[in-house]
Amino acid sequence: MTSMTANMNLVRSIIFLCVALAALAIAPFVMPAKAMTILIEFCAVLALALIWNVLAGFAGLFLMGFQVFIGVGGYVLFVTANQMGVVPFYLLPVAALGGGLLAVAIAPALFRLSGAQLAIGSWVIAEIVRLVVYHTDALGAGGGISLIVMRIVPRVDRLPLTYGAAVLVLVITLLAIVLLMNSKYGLALRAMRDNEVAAEALGVNVFWMRMAVLVIGGALASAAGAAYYLLALNISPTSGFSINWTATILFIVILGGIGTVEGPILGAIIYFALRELLIDAGTAYFIAIGTLAIMVTVFLPGGLWGLVRRLVPFDLLPIRKVAPARRT
Amino acid sequence: MISITNLHAGYGALAVLFGIELKVARGDCLALIGANGAGKSTLFSTLSGLLDAQQGDIQFDGQSIIGLSPVTIVQRGLIVVPEGRRLFASLSVEENLLLGKNSKRQGNWTLERIYDLFPTLGPLRHRNAMALSGGQQQLVAIGRALMSNPLALLCDELSLGLSPAAVDVVYEALKTIRREGLTTIIVEQDIGRALSSSDNFACIRHGQIALAGRSDQVDRSAISAAYFGTH
Amino acid sequence: MVEILLNGIFIGSLYALFGIGLALTLGLMRQINLAHGDLIVLSAYAALEATRLTGLHPLIVMPVVVVGMYFIGWALQRVLIERVMGRGETSPLLITFGLSMVLQSAMQLAFTADTASLDPGFLGPASVQIGPLTMGLLPIITFGVSVGVFALTAAVFNATNFGRSVRATADDARTATLMGIDTKSIFSTAMGLSIAVSAVAAIFFGMRGTFGPFVGGNWMLYAFETVILGGLGSIWGTFAGGLILGVSQALGGMIQPSFAPLLGHIVFLVVLLVRPRGLFAK
Numbered sequence: 001m002t003s004m005t006a007n008m009n010l011v012r013s014i015i016f017l018c019v020a021l022a023a024l025a026i027a028p029f030v031m032p033a034k035a036m037t038i039l040i041e042f043c044a045v046l047a048l049a050l051i052w053n054v055l056a057g058f059a060g061l062f063l064m065g066f067q068v069f070i071g072v073g074g075y076v077l078f079v080t081a082n083q084m085g086v087v088p089f090y091l092l093p094v095a096a097l098g099g100g101l102l103a104v105a106i107a108p109a110l111f112r113l114s115g116a117q118l119a120i121g122s123w124v125i126a127e128i129v130r131l132v133v134y135h136t137d138a139l140g141a142g143g144g145i146s147l148i149v150m151r152i153v154p155r156v157d158r159l160p161l162t163y164g165a166a167v168l169v170l171v172i173t174l175l176a177i178v179l180l181m182n183s184k185y186g187l188a189l190r191a192m193r194d195n196e197v198a199a200e201a202l203g204v205n206v207f208w209m210r211m212a213v214l215v216i217g218g219a220l221a222s223a224a225g226a227a228y229y230l231l232a233l234n235i236s237p238t239s240g241f242s243i244n245w246t247a248t249i250l251f252i253v254i255l256g257g258i259g260t261v262e263g264p265i266l267g268a269i270i271y272f273a274l275r276e277l278l279i280d281a282g283t284a285y286f287i288a289i290g291t292l293a294i295m296v297t298v299f300l301p302g303g304l305w306g307l308v309r310r311l312v313p314f315d316l317l318p319i320r321k322v323a324p325a326r327r328t
Numbered sequence: 329m330i331s332i333t334n335l336h337a338g339y340g341a342l343a344v345l346f347g348i349e350l351k352v353a354r355g356d357c358l359a360l361i362g363a364n365g366a367g368k369s370t371l372f373s374t375l376s377g378l379l380d381a382q383q384g385d386i387q388f389d390g391q392s393i394i395g396l397s398p399v400t401i402v403q404r405g406l407i408v409v410p411e412g413r414r415l416f417a418s419l420s421v422e423e424n425l426l427l428g429k430n431s432k433r434q435g436n437w438t439l440e441r442i443y444d445l446f447p448t449l450g451p452l453r454h455r456n457a458m459a460l461s462g463g464q465q466q467l468v469a470i471g472r473a474l475m476s477n478p479l480a481l482l483c484d485e486l487s488l489g490l491s492p493a494a495v496d497v498v499y500e501a502l503k504t505i506r507r508e509g510l511t512t513i514i515v516e517q518d519i520g521r522a523l524s525s526s527d528n529f530a531c532i533r534h535g536q537i538a539l540a541g542r543s544d545q546v547d548r549s550a551i552s553a554a555y556f557g558t559h
Numbered sequence: 560m561v562e563i564l565l566n567g568i569f570i571g572s573l574y575a576l577f578g579i580g581l582a583l584t585l586g587l588m589r590q591i592n593l594a595h596g597d598l599i600v601l602s603a604y605a606a607l608e609a610t611r612l613t614g615l616h617p618l619i620v621m622p623v624v625v626v627g628m629y630f631i632g633w634a635l636q637r638v639l640i641e642r643v644m645g646r647g648e649t650s651p652l653l654i655t656f657g658l659s660m661v662l663q664s665a666m667q668l669a670f671t672a673d674t675a676s677l678d679p680g681f682l683g684p685a686s687v688q689i690g691p692l693t694m695g696l697l698p699i700i701t702f703g704v705s706v707g708v709f710a711l712t713a714a715v716f717n718a719t720n721f722g723r724s725v726r727a728t729a730d731d732a733r734t735a736t737l738m739g740i741d742t743k744s745i746f747s748t749a750m751g752l753s754i755a756v757s758a759v760a761a762i763f764f765g766m767r768g769t770f771g772p773f774v775g776g777n778w779m780l781y782a783f784e785t786v787i788l789g790g791l792g793s794i795w796g797t798f799a800g801g802l803i804l805g806v807s808q809a810l811g812g813m814i815q816p817s818f819a820p821l822l823g824h825i826v827f828l829v830v831l832l833v834r835p836r837g838l839f840a841k
C-alpha cells in the first residue's frame with residue numbers, strides 16, 4: 001500500500017515534469033528573442049529558488065548569503081572557459097564542482113551557527129568572498145570579467161544554447177529534489193524540519209544530512225548562477241554577489257510558500273509577471289513587493305501555493321507523506 | 329474559593345479534560361491525585377490561563393476567570409508552582425524570588441519572611457538558582473510563588489525527584505503556609521502523603537473526577553479503583 | 560597610527576551600540592531583525608529632517624528621534640512580529656526582510672540615493688589636547704555616551720525588575736508568563752529599546768561620516784558581528800566586540816580604504832571558528 005502511493009506519487013511527478021519539459025522544449029520555436037531571455041532568466045532563478053527552499057524549508061539552512069554560490073558559479077565558469085578557450089556550455093559541471101567545493105569550505109564556519117544567526121553568518125561569508133574577488137586583479141577586480149570566449153560560438157546559436165543550458169539545470173534541479181524527497185533521506189529531512197532533536201534521536205545524522213544537502217544545493221546553485229551569466233556575458237563582484245539575488249529568491253519562496261516544492265514554481269511565475277508588469281514603477285515596485293512579502297508571511301503562512309492547496313487538494317510534485325512500513 | 333463546573337480543555341484536537349467538577353473552599357487544601365497522563369497538569373494550565381478552556385466555567389474568588397490572561401489571573405491571586413520547579417537559570421535565588429513581585433498584589437510576603445520560612449535559603453540568596461539541590465530549588469519555587477501574595481497556591485508534583493528528607497521539609501513548609509489562610513491544591517504521586525496533608529482529595533482519571541471526598545474518611549480500595557480504573 | 564586606532568575605537572563604540580540592541584532581541588526572542596540596520600539609517604534620516612526643519616543641532620533633536628524610534632520598534636513587534644511568534648525562526652526573518660526592502664526603497668524615494676550626513680556644527684572642528692595627542696571633541700563625547708549607555712544597560716539589566724523580567728523571559732518565556740510577567744509587553748519594550756539605543760548611535764555616526772538608503776544591510780552585519788564577537792549574553796562583551804570590530808576595520812582601512820570591512824569580516828570569521836561562543840561569553 002505504502003509503496004503503491006509512493007510509486008503513484010513518483011509517476012505523477014514525472015508526468016508533470018514531462019509536460020513542463022515539453023512546454024519548455026517548444027518555447028524556443030514560438031517565442032521572440034526578448035521572451036527567450038526572460039525565460040532563460042526564469043529557469044535559472046526558479047532553480048535557485050527551488051534549491052534555497054529545500055535548504056531553508058527542510059534542512060534548517062536559512063542562507064541570507066546564498067548569492068555566494070551564484071557569484072562563484074559565474075566566476076568559475078568564466079575563468080575556466082576563458083582560460084581553456086572552450087565552448088562555455090560544456091563547463092557547467094565545472095561551475096557545479098566549484099559550488100560544491102565552496103559548500104565544503106564554508107560548512108565548518110556555518111555549522112557553528114544555527115537559525116537566525118546562521119542566516120546572517122552566511123551573509124558575512126558571502127561578503128568576504130565578494131570583497132576578496134573585488135580585490136583580486138586576476139579576477140578583474142571591481143570591474144569584473146567578460147565571457148570573451150563566447151566569440152567562438154556563432155551568434156545565432158548563443159541564445160538557443162544558453163536556453164538549453166538553463167533548462168537543463170532546472171530539470172536536473174527538479175529531478176534531484178523530487179528524487180531526494182521521495183527517498184529515505186527525504187523522510188529524514190522532513191523529520192529534521194519538524195524537530196531536529198527528535199530526528200537526531202531517531203537516528204538521523206543531522207550533521208551529515210545537512211552537509212550533503214548544502215553540497216548538492218551549492219553545486220546546483222552554482223550551475224544555475226553560471227547558466228544565468230551565460231546570458232549576461234559579464235560578471236562583476238557587485239552583480240554576482242549581490243544580496244539582491246537572495247532578496248529575489250526569498251520573495252519568490254515567501255510568495256509561493258516555504259517548505260513545499262510547488263511553492264517556488266508558483267512564486268517564480270508570479271514574480272516574473274509582476275516584474276514585467278510593474279517595470280515602469282521604479283522604486284515603488286520594491287515597496288509594493290516588500291509589503292506583499294510581509295502580508296503573505298503574516299496572513300498566508302503557507303504562501304499562495306498553500307492557499308491553492310486548500311482550495312484544490314492536489315499535489316503536482318507529491319513528496320511521500322507516509323512513513324515506510326516498519327519491519328517487525 | 330475555586331469552583332470548577334463542567335470544564336473541558338485540551339491541546340488542539342486532543343481533548344484531555346472532559347467535564348471536570350471541583351470545589352475548593354477558602355483556606356482548604358485539596359489533594360489532586362491521578363495516574364500519569366490523567367490530566368492534572370492540564371487542569372493547572374487551564375486554571376492559570378495558559379490553556380484556553382473549551383467549555384465550562386471556573387469561578388475564582390467569586391468571579392469567573394475564563395478567558396483571562398495568565399498575567400491577570402496571577403493578579404487576581406491564583407498562582408501555580410509548576411511541575412519540575414522551573415527556576416530561571418540566569419537569575420540568582422533572590423532574583424527568582426523577587427520575580428514574584430510582578431503580580432503587584434498587596435500582601436505581607438517579603439523576602440525576609442521567605443527566608444524566615446525557609447532558613448536554608450538565606451545563606452544561598454546570591455547563588456545561581458540552578459546551583460541548588462532539588463529540594464532547595466523546590467523551596468525557591470514555592471517562595472517565588474508566595475512573593476506574588478496569592479490567595480490560592482497550586483503546586484504541581486511537589487515531591488517529584490526529592491529525597492524523603494527534602495519532602496518532609498517541603499510539607500512542613502506547606503503546613504506553615506496554610507496557617508496564613510491560603511487555599512492550596514497539591515498534585516502528589518504519593519497518595520499516603522497527599523491524604524495526610526490535605527483536607528479533601530479528588531482523584532482524576534481520563535480527564536474526569538473519578539472520586540472525591542474528605543481525606544480523613546476515605547476507603548483505600550475505593551481510591552485504588554478510582555485511580556487505576558479497576559472495579 | 561595611534562590616531563587610526565583611536566578612530567577605530569570611536570567607530571567601534573558606535574558599532575557596540577548597534578550591537579547591544581540586536582543582542583537584546585536575539586537573546587530574548589532568538590530572532591534577528593533583518594531591518595535593524597535600515598531602522599538605524601531611518602533614525603539618521605529622521606535626525607536630518609528634524610535638524611533641517613528646526614535648525615537645531617543634531618544632539619538637541621536626538622531625544623525626540625530616540626523616543627520616536629522607540630515607538631517604531633515597539634509597533635513593529637506589536638503589529639507584525641508578535642503575530643508570527645511561535646511559528647519558528649523563519650517567519651520573523653521573512654517579515655523583517657520584507658520590511659527592510661520597503662524601508663530601503665521608501666528612503667530612496669524620500670531622500671534620493673545620494674549619501675547624506677548630519678552637520679556637527681561647532682563640534683566638528685572642536686578638539687582637546689591630551690598630552691601629546693590632539694583629539695576631536697566629538698569622538699570623545701561619542702565614546703563617553705556609548706560607555707554611559709552600556710553602564711545604564713548593565714545597571715537596568717542587573718538591578719531592576721524590568722531587567723530581571725527580561726532575563727527570566729529569555730530563559731523560559733512560558734514560566735515567566737505563569738509568574739505573572741507580561742511577556743508580550745517585555746518583547747515589544749525590548750524591541751523598542753533595541754531600536755532606540757541604535758538611534759543614538761545613528762546620530763553620532765551621521766555627524767562623523769555619511770549614510771545612504773542602502774547602507775543598512777552593512778550596519779546590520781556589523782551589529783551582528785559585534786554581538787557574536789563579544790559573546791551573546793555578555794553586555795560588556797558586546798562593548799568589547801564593537802571595539803574589536805572598529806579597530807579591525809580601522810587597521811584594514813590603513814592598507815586600503817576598501818579593505819576596512821573585509822578585515823572586520825575576517826576577524827569575525829576567525830573568532831567564530833576558534834571561539835564560537837564569543838570572546839567574552841560567560
Ligand SMILES: Nc1ncnc2c1ncn2[C@@H]1O[C@H](COP(=O)(O)OP(=O)(O)OP(=O)(O)O)[C@@H](O)[C@H]1O
Pocket residue numbers: 339342344362363364365366367368369370371411
Ligand atoms: N503540551 C501538550 N501538548 C499536547 N498534549 C499534551 C501536552 N501536555 C500534555 N499533553 C497530553 O495531555 C494528557 C494529560 O497530560 P497531563 O500533563 O495533564 O497529565 P498529568 O496528569 O499531569 O500527568 P503526570 O502525572 O505524568 O504529570 C496526556 O495524554 C499528555 O500526553
Ligand SMILES: [Mg+2]
Pocket residue numbers: 368369370411484485
Ligand atoms: Mg503533570
